[in-house]
Amino acid sequence: xxxxxxxxxxxxxxxxxxxxxxxxxxxxxxxxxxxxxxxxxxxxxxxxxxxxxxxxxxxxxxxxxxxxxxxxxxxxxxxxxxxxxxxxxxxxxxxxxxxxxxxxxxxxxxxxxxxxxxxxxxxxxxxxxxxxxxxxxxxxxxxxxxxxxxxxxxxxxxxxxxxxxxxxxxxxxxxxxxxxxxxxxxxxxxxxxxxxxxxxxxxxxxxxxxxxxxxxxxxxxxxxxxxxxxxxxxxxxxxxxxxxxxxxxxxxxxxxxxxxxxxxxxxxxxxxxxxxxxxxxxxxxxxxxxxxxxxxxxxxxxxxxxxxxxxxxxxxxxxxxxxxxxxxxxxxxxxxxxxxxxxxxxxxxxxxxxxxxxxxxxxxxxxxxxxxxxxxxxxxxxxxxxxxxxxxxxxxxxxxxxxxxxxxxxxxxxxxxxxxxxxxxxxxxxxxxxxxxxxxxxxxxxxxxxxxxxxxxxxxxxxxxxxxxxxxxxxxxxxxxxxxxxxxxxxxxxxxxxxxxxxxxxxxxxxxxxxxxxxxxxxxxxxxxxxxxxxxxxxxxxxxxxxxxxxxxxxxxxxxxxxxxxxxxxxxxxxxxxxxxxxxxxxxxxxxxxxxxxxxxxxxxxxxxxxxxxxxxxxxxxxxxxxxxxxxxxxxxxxxxxxxxxxxxxxxxxxxxxxxxxxxxxxxxxxxxxxxxxxxxxxxxxxxxxxxxxxxxxxxxxxxxxxxxxxxxxxxxx
Ligand code: GCW
Numbered sequence: 001x002x003x004x005x006x007x008x009x010x011x012x013x014x015x016x017x018x019x020x021x022x023x024x025x026x027x028x029x030x031x032x033x034x035x036x037x038x039x040x041x042x043x044x045x046x047x048x049x050x051x052x053x054x055x056x057x058x059x060x061x062x063x064x065x066x067x068x069x070x071x072x073x074x075x076x077x078x079x080x081x082x083x084x085x086x087x088x089x090x091x092x093x094x095x096x097x098x099x100x101x102x103x104x105x106x107x108x109x110x111x112x113x114x115x116x117x118x119x120x121x122x123x124x125x126x127x128x129x130x131x132x133x134x135x136x137x138x139x140x141x142x143x144x145x146x147x148x149x150x151x152x153x154x155x156x157x158x159x160x161x162x163x164x165x166x167x168x169x170x171x172x173x174x175x176x177x178x179x180x181x182x183x184x185x186x187x188x189x190x191x192x193x194x195x196x197x198x199x200x201x202x203x204x205x206x207x208x209x210x211x212x213x214x215x216x217x218x219x220x221x222x223x224x225x226x227x228x229x230x231x232x233x234x235x236x237x238x239x240x241x242x243x244x245x246x247x248x249x250x251x252x253x254x255x256x257x258x259x260x261x262x263x264x265x266x267x268x269x270x271x272x273x274x275x276x277x278x279x280x281x282x283x284x285x286x287x288x289x290x291x292x293x294x295x296x297x298x299x300x301x302x303x304x305x306x307x308x309x310x311x312x313x314x315x316x317x318x319x320x321x322x323x324x325x326x327x328x329x330x331x332x333x334x335x336x337x338x339x340x341x342x343x344x345x346x347x348x349x350x351x352x353x354x355x356x357x358x359x360x361x362x363x364x365x366x367x368x369x370x371x372x373x374x375x376x377x378x379x380x381x382x383x384x385x386x387x388x389x390x391x392x393x394x395x396x397x398x399x400x401x402x403x404x405x406x407x408x409x410x411x412x413x414x415x416x417x418x419x420x421x422x423x424x425x426x427x428x429x430x431x432x433x434x435x436x437x438x439x440x441x442x443x444x445x446x447x448x449x450x451x452x453x454x455x456x457x458x459x460x461x462x463x464x465x466x467x468x469x470x471x472x473x474x475x476x477x478x479x480x481x482x483x484x485x486x487x488x489x490x491x492x493x494x495x496x497x498x499x500x501x502x503x504x505x506x507x508x509x510x511x512x513x514x515x516x517x518x519x520x521x522x523x524x525x526x527x528x529x530x531x532x533x534x535x536x537x538x539x540x541x542x543x544x545x546x547x548x549x550x551x552x553x554x555x556x557x558x559x560x561x562x563x564x565x566x567x568x569x570x571x572x573x574x575x576x577x578x579x580x581x582x583x584x585x586x587x588x589x590x591x592x593x594x595x596x597x598x599x600x601x602x603x604x605x606x607x608x609x610x611x612x613x614x615x616x617x618x619x620x621x622x623x624x625x626x627x628x629x630x631x632x633x634x635x636x637x638x639x640x641x642x643x644x645x646x647x648x649x650x651x652x653x654x655x656x657x658x659x660x661x662x663x664x665x666x667x668x669x670x671x672x673x674x675x676x677x678x679x680x681x682x683x684x685x686x687x688x689x690x691x692x693x694x695x696x697x698x699x700x701x702x703x704x705x706x707x708x709x710x711x712x713x714x715x716x717x718x
Contacts, residue, residue: 012287014100018687020595021654022652022653022654022655023466023654023655024465024466024467024471024474024520024655024658025205025464025465025466025467027467027502028209028211028212028474028480028501028502029069029208029209029212029499029501030070030149030502031068031072031073031145031149032073032081033072033073033074033075033204034073034074034075034148034151039151040073040074040075042153042154042155043070043073043074043076043148043154043174044076045086045088045125045129046090046122046125046126046154047070047074047078047088047127047154047343048078048088048089049078049079049080049081049085049088049090050063050066050067050070050079050081050089050090050092051080051081051083051084051085051087051089051090051091051092051100052066052078052080052092052093052101052137053084053090053091053092053093053094053095053097053098053099054093054097054098054134054137056136057245057246057247058134058135058137058138058247058248058249059092059093059094059112059134059137059138060128060247061138061211061247061248061249062092062134062137062138062140062141063080063092063141064080065141065142065145066078066080066090066092066141066144066145067079067080067137069145069146070145070149073145073149078157078333079348079523081469083099087124087125087126088125088126090126090128090144091126091127091128091129092128092129092131092137092140092141093129093130093131093137094130094131094132094133094134094136094137094603095110095113095130095131095132095623096110097541098130100348101128101130103124103578104121104123104128104130105119105128105130107128109121109160110130110500112162113130113132113160113162114132114162114163115130115132115133115162116131116132116133116135116136116139116162116163116214116216117131117132117136117139117160117161117162117163118131118136118137118139118140118143118160118161119131119138119140119160119629120140120143120144120147120157120158120159120161121158121159122154122156122157122158122222123153124306125266126145126389127154127157129141129144131543133639134250135216135251138162138211138248138249139161139163139211139249140161142184142212143214145212146212146497146501146603149500149501150497150500150501150709151505153178153530157376159356161485163214163484163485163486164444164453164485164486164487164488165179165443165444165445165453165454165455165485165487166452166453167296167334167336167370167399167452167453167454167455167456167485168214168215168216168416168454168455168481168484168485169215169216169217169218169219169253169296169336169454169455169456169457169478169484170210170215170217170218170219170404170451170456170457170458170459171219171223171299171401171456171457171458171459171528172188172190172218172219172220172222172459173190173222173224173405173458173459174189174190174220174222175188175222175224175524176192176221176226176228176229176234178190178191178192180462180713181222181224181713181714182404182405182407182458182713183405183460183461183462183712183713184405184411184412184413184460184469184712185461185462185463185464185467185468185469185470185473185712186460186462186463186464186469186652187446187463188462188463188610189202189203189206189461189462189463190203190241191218191551192234192237194499195216195236195237195240195241195364196236196237196239196240197240199240199244200679202375202463203241203244204244205377206461207244207245207247207248207250209246209467210248210250210481211248211249211250212271212481213478213482213485214481214482214484214485216249216250216251216254216479217250217251217253217296217640218245218250218251218252218253218256219253219254219255219296219299219336219456220238220241220252220253221254221255222255223255223271223299223300223301223306223307223338224301224305224307224317225256225257225300225301226257226289227257227259227260227263227264227481228264229254229255229287230254230256230260230264231264232287235287235288235291235292236291237290238252238254238292238671239292240619241372241464242291242292242294242295246294250294250696251294251295251296252295252296253295253296253297253298253299253336254298254299255298255299255300255301255690256298256300256324257307257308258270258300258302258307258308258310258312258320259308259312260280260284260350261276261277261280261281261632265280265284267280269313270308270312270313271310271313271315272310272313272315272319272320272322273313273315273319273322273323276324278323278326278327281323281324281327282326282327283437284327285327285328285331285333286331286376289331289333294434294542295331295333296333296334297328297333297334297335297336297368298324298328298333298335298336298504299335299336299338299372299456300320300321300324300335300336300337300338301338301340302317302320302337302338302341303341303343304338304340304341304342305533310408316361317337317341317357317358317361318361318364320337321335321365321366321369322364322365322366322369325365325367325368325578326366327368327544328368329366329367329368333368334368334369334370334452335369335370336367336370336372336399336454336456337365337369337371337372337572338359338371338372338373338401339354339358339371339372339373339374339387339389339398340374340379340401341353341354341357342354342372342556344554348579349532349572349574349579349581350377350378351378351558351574351579351581351631352376352377352388352579352581352584354373354377354387354389355377355387355388355389355392355584358371358389358393358396361396362393362394362395362396363395363396364480365396367451367452368452368467369396369397370396370397370398370399370401370452370453370454371389371390371393371396371397371398371399372398372399372401373387373390373398373399373400373401374387374401374402374403375387375400375401375422375439376400376420376425377426377581378534378543379408379535379563380403380407380408380410380458381529381534381535382408382409382421382524382525382528382529382534383421383424383529383532383534383602383603383605384426384534384606385428385593385603385607386425386430386439388581388584388585390432390439390442390443391430391431391432391433391437391439391442391586392428392432392584393448394432394446394447394448397445397450397451397452397453397454398442398443398450398456399453399455399456400425400426400439400443400454400456400609401445401455401456401457401458401485401518402418402422402455402456402457402458402480403457403458404418404457404458404459404460404476404477404480405458405459405713406418406476407542407713408528408537408542408573409524409528410524410666411470411542411543411711411712411713412470412473412712412713413470413665413666413669414470414520414524414662414665414666415516415517415520415640415659415662415663415666416471416520416521416523416524417472417475417476417479417491417495417516417517417518417520417521418475418479418480418521419475419476419479419480419483419491419494419495419517420491420517420518420520420521421521422479422480422491423483423489423490423491424484425439426438426439426440426443426483426487426488426606427439427440429588429589430442430585430586430589431586431587431588431589432586433447433448435588440487440488443455443487443631444487455477455480455483455484455487456477456479457480457484457501458478460473460476460477461473461477461478465660466709467599467693470659470662471655471658471659471662472517472662474498474502475494475495475498475499475517475604477500478498478507479491479492479495479498482497482580484495489519491517492514492518495513495517495543496510496513496514498517499514499517503651503655504650504651505597505651508647508650509647509650509651512643512644512646512647513647514645516640516643516644519636519639519640520526520636522633522636523632523633523636523637523639523640523670525602525631525633526629526630526632526633526636527630527633527634527636527637527670527671527673527674528545528633528673530626530629530630530633531533531571531601531602531603531604531605531622531625531626531629532571532601532603532604532605532607533562533570533605534562534563534564534570534606535559535561535562535604536549536559536562536563536677537559538708539552539558540714541708541712541713541714543708543711544669544672544673544676544706544708545558545672545676545677545680546559547559547565547676547677547680547681547705548560548680548700548704552601562656563605564609565680565681565684566684567684567686568611568612569609569610569611569614569617570605570609570610570611570612570613570622570626570681570684570685571605571606571607571608571609571611572605572606572607572608572609573607573608574606574608575593575594575596575607575608576594578609581607582607594607595605596608596610596614596649597617597641601616601617601618602615610622612684612685612686612687613687618663621687623681623685623687624690626678627678627689627693628689628690628693630673630674630678631674631693631694633670633673633674634671634673634674636666636670636671637663637666637667637669637671638667638670640663640666640667641660641663641666641667644656644659644660644663645660671697672703674696675696675697675698675703676696676700676703678696678701679696679698679699679700680700680703681704682700683700
């Protein structure tokens with residue numbers, strides 16, 4: 001090799017090797033320099049300097065984010081000015097408070113901007129971000145940066161965005177010892193032992209990432225709560241986190257263990273009607289607000305799966321929630337009280353219990369209480385009909401709880417675009433107030449006129465370098481934030497946006513990634529729990545198939561309770577002749593699902609026990625359809641891997657390999673699910689797997705013999 005050639009080659013290599021490792025840490029906030037010179041110049045014409053009017057910490061964050069983001073994208077310093085500059089200056093500020101902003105915004109536009117919302121507009125060549133408050137400015141700044149990341153033209157920019165939901169919060173099921181219940185991305189990012197002094201850079205990057213998608217709250221502790229977090233030293237640690245979050249507009253919340261007055265306060269009772277107990281909480285809340293003036297409030301799991309609660313003292317959920325709400329109200333805090341309850345003794349269908357418990361309490365909760373309801377009535381299954389509580393409590397704000405971590409959808413190793421599932425739930429019509437009463441309209445408060453609204457996502461992040469373990473888990477975090485802001489967005493559009501921010505601008509690759517995310521949800525449902533099956537995962541860790549699970553401390557933790565397979569057929573009869581869970585939904589909803597032959601297939605076995613030989617509308621018997629669905633799901637998992645391989649040229653090597661390896665695991669595990677479940681159900685159907693379909697690789701005994709004592713995310717106490 002000639003020396004000239006060698007050095008040219010070396011130069012080429014160095015110039016084209018990214019300085020940073022592509023390990024996924026930067027999430028969707030990559031801000032790589034825009035290659036297209038002309039476009040860069042066009043952007044610079046209205047964005048060569050920044051003026052953010054005001055001194056609030058969040059405004060300073062907005063200025064710093066804009067300056068750093070623009071500098072990286074545009075490849076030259078974009079200074080922050082002290083005074084409004086001339087042409088080419090991006091100007092941001094608060095309406096009615098910023099002399100620089102007000103003359104640039106029409107009254108009509110100003111009227112349309114709501115709390116936390118913003119106007120982004122191009123006024124005579126300058127970019128204007130106008131908001132009602134500092135958070136709105138910050139969200140506007142991130143939106144503007146996103147437009148550049150997506151290479152959107154700014155010439156005619158004019159948009160107004162207001163969040164449709166007020167409390168947009170992540171729920172961390174993180175324990176104080178740093179284990180994460182149902183966490184598959186390493187340990188908890190909160191290092192309680194080293195707080196309050198040691199502030200990990202990750203806390204700051206976490207806050208940035210959340211702010212960039214509009215998340216404004218974080219519950220940092222597990223709902224299976226530990227009273228220790230209320231000890232003064234732990235509160236100081238929590239306050240240090242709150243200090244990190246504050247400049248990003250994020251409020252900190254804690255989970256409240258109902259028995260804390262006993263465990264921490266030494267009281268003999270935690271009865272919510274006992275004056276000493278009430279005083280203990282009042283004092284504790286005051287202590288918290290002295291340390292964290294913008295504390296958000298409490299998230300509570302009470303009388304559920306062994307957690308203490310008001311029912312231990314013969315009181316109901318409203319009495320429990322209201323006691324905490326009264327302590328928080330003078331400080332502006334809220335209570336998010338979970339509806340995930342089912343009794344130990346109750347012989348009633350588990351799917352019905354929360355509704356029975358909460359509907360009679362409608363109207364009895366304080367104004368600062370929200371009831372946090374999981375999307376479906378059982379437990380974050382791959383697919384559930386919506387929870388019957390949505391639409392059934394017109395006088396009580398109900399907030400949505402989605403699971404972002406994939407406890408039941410492949411955990412740390414499967415690519416499943418959860419936004420498809422979120423969209424399906426949000427778009428479901430409850431018919432609560434006639435046609436068009438979608439869950440989204442319950443959540444955003446428009447259906448019942450809720451004053452307080454919220455959406456929670458059970459976080460999927462941990463100490464993994466790329467935050468979520470599976471790189472595509474980032475898409476679920478991103479989508480949750482976007483849907484909490486606007487529950488009417490479509491999954492496909494969110495996926496495409498995420499893919500472009502995260503990977504590439506190449507249309508072919510974007511199309512493939514979007515398609516992978518969109519199709520993966522149905523694929524997962526098919527290879528795990530097709531046709532309305534649910535809760536047939538292995539016991540405890542919920543990793544892998546376990547339709548044979550029958551021996552657990554309680555019936556409704558077993559798989560056989562849910563699938564009800566017998567020689568006649570398969571499925572849970574929840575119609576009139578069965579548990580009649582269907583009666584908890586409004587009549588038009590019931591009408592849709594009541595008839596076995598008209599019930600949409602996706603919920604067939606959720607609502608009906610169907611004979612194996614029954615012919616479905618597809619012309620196939622139930623058994624044939626079941627076999628086909630499992631096979632389709634597994635085939636789709638293989639297709640995902642192939643699709644990813646087909647775009648290898650567009651993705652950097654490191655991230656490409658990460659995803660490839662996970663896709664291979666998914667392909668293998670999809671077959672495992674298919675073969676294990678079909679082998680098991682075959683012992684009841686006594687029918688052959690149709691000849692054109694592959695037979696299970698191993699015997700049923702083999703699948704039943706597999707154990708995974710160290711599967712991640714397990715509850716420490718189980
Ligand atoms: O999904 C189930 C999980 C539990 C969890 C519980 C809940 C935090 O298996 O680990 O506990 O739901 O939501 O409270």
